[in-house]
Protein backbone atom coordinates (compact mmCIF):
# COMPACT_ATOMS: atom_id res chain seq x y z
CA UNK A 1 0.00 0.00 0.00
CA UNK A 2 1.15 3.51 -0.58
CA UNK A 3 -0.44 6.90 -0.34
CA UNK A 4 -0.37 9.68 2.17
CA UNK A 5 -2.46 9.07 5.27
CA UNK A 6 -1.47 11.86 7.65
CA UNK A 7 0.21 15.10 6.72
CA UNK A 8 1.31 18.18 8.59
CA UNK A 9 1.98 21.26 6.54
CA UNK A 10 3.54 24.23 8.29
CA UNK A 11 1.71 23.21 11.43
CA UNK A 12 2.18 25.64 14.33
CA UNK A 13 0.62 26.32 17.71
CA UNK A 14 1.44 29.18 20.00
CA UNK A 15 0.20 29.77 23.52
CA UNK A 16 0.83 33.41 24.33
CA UNK A 17 4.57 33.72 23.93
CA UNK A 18 5.19 29.97 24.02
CA UNK A 19 5.66 28.40 20.61
CA UNK A 20 4.60 24.83 21.40
CA UNK A 21 4.75 23.62 17.79
CA UNK A 22 6.78 25.46 15.21
CA UNK A 23 6.15 25.06 11.49
CA UNK A 24 6.05 21.26 11.37
CA UNK A 25 6.04 19.37 8.10
CA UNK A 26 5.81 15.60 8.07
CA UNK A 27 4.14 12.84 6.15
CA UNK A 28 2.85 9.45 7.23
CA UNK A 29 2.23 6.85 4.54
CA UNK A 30 -0.21 3.96 4.56
CA UNK A 31 1.21 1.00 6.45
CA UNK A 32 3.78 3.08 8.37
CA UNK A 33 4.32 2.72 12.05
CA UNK A 34 5.45 6.29 12.49
CA UNK A 35 7.31 7.17 15.67
CA UNK A 36 6.99 10.78 16.73
CA UNK A 37 9.97 11.02 19.02
CA UNK A 38 10.98 13.83 21.33
CA UNK A 39 11.76 14.72 24.93
CA UNK A 40 9.10 15.93 27.35
CA UNK A 41 7.75 19.31 26.42
CA UNK A 42 8.86 18.98 22.78
CA UNK A 43 5.33 19.51 21.44
CA UNK A 44 4.22 15.93 20.76
CA UNK A 45 0.85 16.08 22.51
CA UNK A 46 0.08 19.50 21.07
CA UNK A 47 0.76 18.16 17.57
CA UNK A 48 -1.40 15.10 18.16
CA UNK A 49 -4.24 17.27 19.49
CA UNK A 50 -4.08 19.28 16.28
CA UNK A 51 -3.98 16.11 14.16
CA UNK A 52 -7.11 14.81 15.84
CA UNK A 53 -8.92 18.14 15.84
CA UNK A 54 -9.03 18.60 19.62
CA UNK A 55 -7.35 21.99 19.22
CA UNK A 56 -6.95 24.30 16.25
CA UNK A 57 -3.58 25.15 14.76
CA UNK A 58 -2.42 28.76 15.03
CA UNK A 59 -1.30 28.28 11.45
CA UNK A 60 -0.69 25.50 9.00
CA UNK A 61 -2.79 22.50 8.09
CA UNK A 62 -3.23 19.00 9.52
CA UNK A 63 -4.67 16.51 7.05
CA UNK A 64 -5.92 12.98 7.42
CA UNK A 65 -6.74 11.10 4.23
CA UNK A 66 -6.23 14.38 2.42
CA UNK A 67 -8.97 16.12 4.43
CA UNK A 68 -8.22 19.28 6.39
CA UNK A 69 -9.09 18.44 10.00
CA UNK A 70 -10.20 22.01 10.64
CA UNK A 71 -13.06 21.88 8.15
CA UNK A 72 -13.75 18.17 7.89
CA UNK A 73 -13.09 16.72 11.30
CA UNK A 74 -15.95 14.21 11.40
CA UNK A 75 -15.22 12.84 7.96
CA UNK A 76 -11.43 12.85 8.40
CA UNK A 77 -11.69 11.03 11.71
CA UNK A 78 -13.80 8.23 10.30
CA UNK A 79 -11.63 5.15 10.46
CA UNK A 80 -9.26 6.78 12.95
CA UNK A 81 -8.83 5.36 16.43
CA UNK A 82 -7.07 7.68 18.84
CA UNK A 83 -5.86 7.65 22.40
CA UNK A 84 -4.85 11.19 23.14
CA UNK A 85 -5.96 12.39 26.54
CA UNK A 86 -6.33 10.01 29.49
CA UNK A 87 -9.77 8.59 28.84
CA UNK A 88 -12.32 8.53 31.64
CA UNK A 89 -14.34 5.44 32.45
CA UNK A 90 -17.15 4.53 34.78
CA UNK A 91 -15.35 2.96 37.73
CA UNK A 92 -18.38 1.08 38.98
CA UNK A 93 -18.86 -0.67 35.65
CA UNK A 94 -16.73 -3.38 34.09
CA UNK A 95 -14.45 -2.91 31.10
CA UNK A 96 -16.98 -4.73 28.92
CA UNK A 97 -19.81 -2.49 30.11
CA UNK A 98 -17.73 0.63 29.54
CA UNK A 99 -16.93 -0.47 26.00
CA UNK A 100 -20.59 -1.29 25.41
CA UNK A 101 -21.63 2.21 26.44
CA UNK A 102 -18.91 3.78 24.30
CA UNK A 103 -19.95 1.65 21.32
CA UNK A 104 -23.56 2.70 21.83
CA UNK A 105 -22.63 6.37 21.94
CA UNK A 106 -20.59 6.13 18.78
CA UNK A 107 -23.25 4.40 16.74
CA UNK A 108 -22.69 0.76 17.66
CA UNK A 109 -19.99 -1.66 16.63
CA UNK A 110 -19.71 -4.95 14.81
CA UNK A 111 -20.70 -8.17 16.53
CA UNK A 112 -17.76 -9.60 18.43
CA UNK A 113 -15.80 -6.32 18.35
CA UNK A 114 -15.75 -5.92 22.08
CA UNK A 115 -14.30 -9.40 22.61
CA UNK A 116 -11.80 -8.73 19.84
CA UNK A 117 -10.41 -5.55 21.41
CA UNK A 118 -10.43 -7.05 24.90
CA UNK A 119 -8.34 -9.93 23.58
CA UNK A 120 -6.01 -7.65 21.65
CA UNK A 121 -5.28 -5.53 24.70
CA UNK A 122 -4.93 -8.52 27.03
CA UNK A 123 -7.93 -7.55 29.13
CA UNK A 124 -10.14 -10.54 28.30
CA UNK A 125 -9.47 -12.25 31.62
CA UNK A 126 -10.49 -9.18 33.64
CA UNK A 127 -13.16 -7.84 31.32
CA UNK A 128 -15.95 -8.30 33.84
CA UNK A 129 -14.19 -6.70 36.78
CA UNK A 130 -15.07 -3.18 37.77
CA UNK A 131 -12.75 -0.61 36.25
CA UNK A 132 -12.16 0.99 39.67
CA UNK A 133 -10.14 -2.13 40.55
CA UNK A 134 -7.89 -1.59 37.51
CA UNK A 135 -4.26 -0.51 37.69
CA UNK A 136 -3.01 2.43 35.64
CA UNK A 137 -1.67 -0.01 33.05
CA UNK A 138 -5.03 -1.73 32.70
CA UNK A 139 -6.84 1.58 32.27
CA UNK A 140 -4.33 2.48 29.59
CA UNK A 141 -5.09 -0.81 27.83
CA UNK A 142 -8.79 -0.12 28.13
CA UNK A 143 -8.20 3.28 26.53
CA UNK A 144 -6.45 1.55 23.65
CA UNK A 145 -9.24 -1.05 23.46
CA UNK A 146 -11.72 1.81 23.12
CA UNK A 147 -9.64 3.37 20.33
CA UNK A 148 -9.58 0.05 18.47
CA UNK A 149 -13.29 -0.63 18.78
CA UNK A 150 -14.38 0.86 15.43
CA UNK A 151 -11.73 -1.27 13.65
CA UNK A 152 -9.78 1.79 12.57
CA UNK A 153 -7.33 1.73 9.68
CA UNK A 154 -5.38 4.58 11.26
CA UNK A 155 -4.44 4.53 14.94
CA UNK A 156 -3.02 7.58 16.72
CA UNK A 157 -1.56 7.04 20.18
CA UNK A 158 0.04 9.65 22.42
CA UNK A 159 2.77 7.96 24.49
CA UNK A 160 0.86 4.68 24.73
CA UNK A 161 3.43 3.06 27.02
CA UNK A 162 3.81 6.01 29.37
CA UNK A 163 3.48 4.96 32.99
CA UNK A 164 3.34 1.25 32.23
CA UNK A 165 5.58 -1.34 33.85
CA UNK A 166 8.08 -3.17 31.60
CA UNK A 167 5.69 -6.05 30.93
CA UNK A 168 2.88 -3.64 30.11
CA UNK A 169 5.17 -1.70 27.78
CA UNK A 170 6.14 -4.90 26.00
CA UNK A 171 2.49 -5.91 25.64
CA UNK A 172 1.56 -2.57 24.10
CA UNK A 173 4.49 -2.78 21.68
CA UNK A 174 3.42 -6.27 20.74
CA UNK A 175 -0.08 -5.03 20.12
CA UNK A 176 1.18 -2.26 17.86
CA UNK A 177 3.16 -4.80 15.86
CA UNK A 178 0.00 -6.85 15.52
CA UNK A 179 -1.84 -3.79 14.18
CA UNK A 180 0.97 -3.30 11.70
CA UNK A 181 0.59 -6.92 10.55
CA UNK A 182 -3.05 -6.18 9.91
CA UNK A 183 -2.07 -3.27 7.69
CA UNK A 184 -3.16 -0.55 10.10
CA UNK A 185 -1.23 2.73 9.88
CA UNK A 186 0.00 3.71 13.33
CA UNK A 187 1.18 7.12 14.51
CA UNK A 188 2.58 7.08 18.02
CA UNK A 189 4.52 9.51 20.11
CA UNK A 190 7.24 8.49 22.49
CA UNK A 191 10.18 9.93 24.38
CA UNK A 192 11.92 6.56 24.29
CA UNK A 193 14.31 6.00 21.44
CA UNK A 194 14.62 2.23 21.86
CA UNK A 195 10.87 1.89 21.70
CA UNK A 196 10.70 3.74 18.41
CA UNK A 197 13.63 1.71 17.09
CA UNK A 198 11.94 -1.54 18.01
CA UNK A 199 8.57 -1.01 16.46
CA UNK A 200 8.57 1.89 14.04
CA UNK A 201 9.23 1.92 10.34
CA UNK A 202 9.66 5.69 10.13
CA UNK A 203 10.52 8.34 12.65
CA UNK A 204 10.21 12.07 13.05
CA UNK A 205 12.29 13.64 15.80
CA UNK A 206 10.84 16.77 17.36
CA UNK A 207 12.61 19.13 19.72
CA UNK A 208 11.32 22.43 21.08
CA UNK A 209 8.44 22.37 18.66
CA UNK A 210 10.55 21.79 15.57
CA UNK A 211 11.08 18.73 13.46
CA UNK A 212 14.80 18.10 13.51
CA UNK A 213 14.86 14.90 11.48
CA UNK A 214 12.56 12.58 9.64
CA UNK A 215 13.41 9.31 7.97
CA UNK A 216 13.23 5.63 7.50
CA UNK A 217 14.32 3.84 10.70
CA UNK A 218 16.18 1.03 8.92
CA UNK A 219 18.30 3.31 6.78
CA UNK A 220 19.01 5.65 9.68
CA UNK A 221 20.25 2.70 11.72
CA UNK A 222 22.49 1.61 8.87
CA UNK A 223 24.29 4.93 8.70
CA UNK A 224 27.99 4.44 9.26
CA UNK A 225 30.33 5.37 12.10
CA UNK A 226 27.86 5.05 14.92
CA UNK A 227 28.88 6.25 18.36
CA UNK A 228 30.29 4.05 21.10
CA UNK A 229 29.10 4.23 24.66
CA UNK A 230 31.74 3.94 27.36
CA UNK A 231 30.74 3.38 30.97
CA UNK A 232 33.38 4.13 33.54
CA UNK A 233 33.66 4.70 37.26
CA UNK A 234 34.77 8.30 36.86
CA UNK A 235 33.19 10.37 34.14
CA UNK A 236 35.10 13.59 34.70
CA UNK A 237 38.54 11.96 34.69
CA UNK A 238 37.54 9.83 31.72
CA UNK A 239 36.60 12.95 29.81
CA UNK A 240 39.99 14.40 30.58
CA UNK A 241 41.82 11.23 29.52
CA UNK A 242 39.80 10.86 26.34
CA UNK A 243 40.47 14.43 25.32
CA UNK A 244 44.10 13.36 24.90
CA UNK A 245 43.39 10.35 22.69
CA UNK A 246 43.70 11.08 19.01
CA UNK A 247 40.82 10.04 16.80
CA UNK A 248 38.32 10.17 19.67
CA UNK A 249 35.60 12.77 19.76
CA UNK A 250 33.30 12.94 22.78
CA UNK A 251 29.74 13.45 21.58
CA UNK A 252 27.82 13.64 24.81
CA UNK A 253 27.56 12.38 28.37
CA UNK A 254 24.62 10.89 30.14
CA UNK A 255 24.91 9.71 33.75
CA UNK A 256 28.00 7.54 33.93
CA UNK A 257 28.06 7.01 30.17
CA UNK A 258 30.17 8.83 27.64
CA UNK A 259 29.34 8.68 23.97
CA UNK A 260 32.29 8.90 21.66
CA UNK A 261 32.71 8.92 17.93
CA UNK A 262 35.75 6.92 16.90
CA UNK A 263 36.93 4.27 14.46
CA UNK A 264 37.54 0.82 16.05
CA UNK A 265 41.28 1.35 16.49
CA UNK A 266 40.70 4.60 18.31
CA UNK A 267 38.09 2.90 20.52
CA UNK A 268 40.72 0.33 21.52
CA UNK A 269 43.14 3.15 22.17
CA UNK A 270 40.58 4.95 24.32
CA UNK A 271 40.02 1.80 26.35
CA UNK A 272 43.78 1.35 26.84
CA UNK A 273 44.27 4.98 27.87
CA UNK A 274 41.47 4.75 30.44
CA UNK A 275 42.88 1.52 31.90
CA UNK A 276 46.35 3.05 31.99
CA UNK A 277 44.98 6.01 33.95
CA UNK A 278 43.58 3.55 36.48
CA UNK A 279 39.94 4.21 35.53
CA UNK A 280 37.67 1.17 35.63
CA UNK A 281 35.85 0.64 32.35
CA UNK A 282 32.62 -1.26 32.95
CA UNK A 283 31.40 -1.44 29.39
CA UNK A 284 32.26 -0.44 25.84
CA UNK A 285 29.10 -0.66 23.80
CA UNK A 286 29.05 0.03 20.09
CA UNK A 287 25.92 1.90 19.17
CA UNK A 288 25.50 1.06 15.56
CA UNK A 289 22.56 3.36 15.91
CA UNK A 290 23.36 6.77 14.67
CA UNK A 291 19.73 7.48 15.47
CA UNK A 292 20.61 7.42 19.15
CA UNK A 293 23.56 9.67 18.52
CA UNK A 294 21.37 12.07 16.66
CA UNK A 295 18.62 11.96 19.23
CA UNK A 296 21.02 12.60 22.10
CA UNK A 297 22.76 15.41 20.31
CA UNK A 298 19.68 17.02 18.93
CA UNK A 299 17.76 17.01 22.16
CA UNK A 300 20.56 17.52 24.65
CA UNK A 301 19.71 21.14 25.31
CA UNK A 302 16.13 20.47 26.20
CA UNK A 303 16.81 17.42 28.34
CA UNK A 304 19.09 19.48 30.53
CA UNK A 305 16.47 22.15 31.17
Ligand SMILES: Nc1ncnc2c1ncn2[C@@H]1O[C@H](COP(=O)(O)OP(=O)(O)O)[C@@H](O)[C@H]1O
Nearest residue numbers: 015018020038039040041042043044045046047
Ligand atom coordinates in the same frame (compact mmCIF):
# COMPACT_ATOMS: atom_id res chain seq x y z
N1 LIG B 1 -2.73 24.50 26.87
C1 LIG B 1 -1.49 24.98 26.95
N2 LIG B 1 -1.25 26.23 27.38
C2 LIG B 1 0.02 26.72 27.46
N3 LIG B 1 1.11 26.03 27.11
C3 LIG B 1 0.95 24.78 26.69
C4 LIG B 1 -0.34 24.18 26.58
N4 LIG B 1 -0.19 22.91 26.11
C5 LIG B 1 1.13 22.75 25.94
N5 LIG B 1 1.83 23.84 26.29
C6 LIG B 1 3.29 24.02 26.21
O1 LIG B 1 3.72 23.60 24.95
C7 LIG B 1 4.92 22.87 25.01
C8 LIG B 1 4.75 21.50 24.40
O2 LIG B 1 3.90 20.71 25.23
P1 LIG B 1 3.42 19.25 24.84
O3 LIG B 1 2.86 19.28 23.47
O4 LIG B 1 2.54 18.77 25.93
O5 LIG B 1 4.80 18.45 24.84
P2 LIG B 1 5.07 16.87 24.89
O6 LIG B 1 3.77 16.16 24.65
O7 LIG B 1 6.08 16.63 23.81
O8 LIG B 1 5.64 16.57 26.24
C9 LIG B 1 5.32 22.84 26.47
O9 LIG B 1 6.24 23.88 26.70
C10 LIG B 1 4.02 23.10 27.18
O10 LIG B 1 4.24 23.72 28.42
Ligand SMILES: [Mg+2]
Nearest residue numbers: 044045046159
Ligand atom coordinates in the same frame (compact mmCIF):
# COMPACT_ATOMS: atom_id res chain seq x y z
MG1 LIG C 1 2.81 14.73 25.83
